[in-house]
Amino acid sequence: xxxxxxxxxxxxxxxxxxxxxxxxxxxxxxxxxxxxxxxxxxxxxxxxxxxxxxxxxxxxxxxxxxxxxxxxxxxxxxxxxxxxxxxxxxxxx
Amino acid sequence: xxxxxxxxxxxxxxxxxxxxxxxxxxxxxxxxxxxxxxxxxxxxxxxxxxxxxxxxxxxxxxxxxxxxxxxxxxxxxxxxxxxxxxxxxxxxxxxxxxxxxxxxxxxxxxxxxxxxxxxxxxxxxxxxxxxxxxxxxxxxxxxxxxxxxxxxxxxxxxxxxxxxxxxxxxxxxxxxxxxxxxxxxxxxxxxxxxxxxxxxxxxxxxxxxxxxxxxxxxxxx
Numbered sequence: 001x002x003x004x005x006x007x008x009x010x011x012x013x014x015x016x017x018x019x020x021x022x023x024x025x026x027x028x029x030x031x032x033x034x035x036x037x038x039x040x041x042x043x044x045x046x047x048x049x050x051x052x053x054x055x056x057x058x059x060x061x062x063x064x065x066x067x068x069x070x071x072x073x074x075x076x077x078x079x080x081x082x083x084x085x086x087x088x089x090x091x092x093x
Numbered sequence: 094x095x096x097x098x099x100x101x102x103x104x105x106x107x108x109x110x111x112x113x114x115x116x117x118x119x120x121x122x123x124x125x126x127x128x129x130x131x132x133x134x135x136x137x138x139x140x141x142x143x144x145x146x147x148x149x150x151x152x153x154x155x156x157x158x159x160x161x162x163x164x165x166x167x168x169x170x171x172x173x174x175x176x177x178x179x180x181x182x183x184x185x186x187x188x189x190x191x192x193x194x195x196x197x198x199x200x201x202x203x204x205x206x207x208x209x210x211x212x213x214x215x216x217x218x219x220x221x222x223x224x225x226x227x228x229x230x231x232x233x234x235x236x237x238x239x240x241x242x243x244x245x246x247x248x249x250x251x252x253x254x255x256x257x258x259x260x261x262x263x264x265x266x267x268x269x270x271x272x273x274x275x276x277x278x279x280x281x282x283x284x285x286x287x288x289x290x291x292x293x294x295x296x297x298x299x300x301x302x303x304x305x306x307x308x309x310x311x312x313x314x
Contacts, residue, residue: 024119025119025120025121025131025135026131028121028131028134028135028138029130029131029134029279029280029281030279031134031138032134032137032138032219032278032279033278033279035138035145036145036223036226036278037278039145039147039223039237039238039241040223040226040227040230040235040237040238041230041235041236041237042147042236042237042238042239043235043236043237044235049147049238051146051147051148054142054145054146054177055173055176057135057138057139057142057180058139058142058176058177058179058180060135060139061135061136061139061180061183061184061187062180062183063119063120064120064121064132064135064187065183065186065187067117067120068120068123068132068187068190069186069187069190073117073120073122073123
C-alpha cells in the first residue's frame, strides 16, 4: 500500500495485528504528504508518530549523497563500477 | 570525534554496499523533473526533520513544552540532535550539488523567482504550505503533534530556513505575498508540463555557490 493511503483493518474476530512500514524513493511525495498530515492532524489519524522512521530518512540521505554525488548515478552497474568507485578516496577506507 | 569517524565509516560501508543495479534503482534520477522533485521532497523531509518530530514540542518525559526558553531541552536526545544536524547538512549539500549540475527551463512556471535558487524556492514554499495548513487546522480546533502550536511551528521553521542559503530572503518574499502560498502538499510534476531539467555547464560543485544563495551578486566585475 502506498503511503498516505486511507485504510482500515477488518478481521472476523478479535485479533492482534502486526505490520510494518518502509520508505520508498518513488513514493516519497506521498510520504511527505503523509508525514505532514500526521503531524498536523494527529488527533484524527492513528499510527502517526514513528520516531525511528526519521533515522531511516537520515540513512537514506547518506545513501543518496554517496550514490548521486560521490559516485554518480551513471557509474553504477557492470564493469564501470569497480573503476569508478576507486576514483574516490572514501572507497579506500 | 567518534561521531565523525562513524560518519566516515557509514559512507565507506555504504559505498561498498550499493554496488548492484538493483540498488541504484532506488536513487532518484536528478536529470528528470519527477526525479528532481522526489529528491527535493526527500530533502525537505530531512532538512525539516526536527520540525516534524513530535519530540521537538515536548520535554524529555513527553509533556508539552509550555514555554519555549532559549535553553529549553526538548524530548530529542542530544546524540540524535547531532544526527539530525548532520543529515540536514548532507541534504543541503545534495541540493547544492543539484544546483551546480542542473537547472530548470521556464522556472517562472514553477513559481520560482529570479531571486532564489530553484531548490531553495521549493523547500521554502513547501514550508510555507505546511505552516498555512497548521494555521488552518488550529482555527478548526484540529489537534496536531502534542504541544505544537502554529506559533511554535513557525519558530521551528524560521530556525531551519535561516540556515538554507537564500532561505530567509525567499521566506520573506513568500511571507509578503501570501497568495503565492500553495495549499497542496508535495510537488506534482504533471503541473509543470512545459518545464524540463537541463544540464548546466560542467563545474565542480564544491566550488559552486549560487549567486542568489547569499543574496550577493558574486559575478566577477
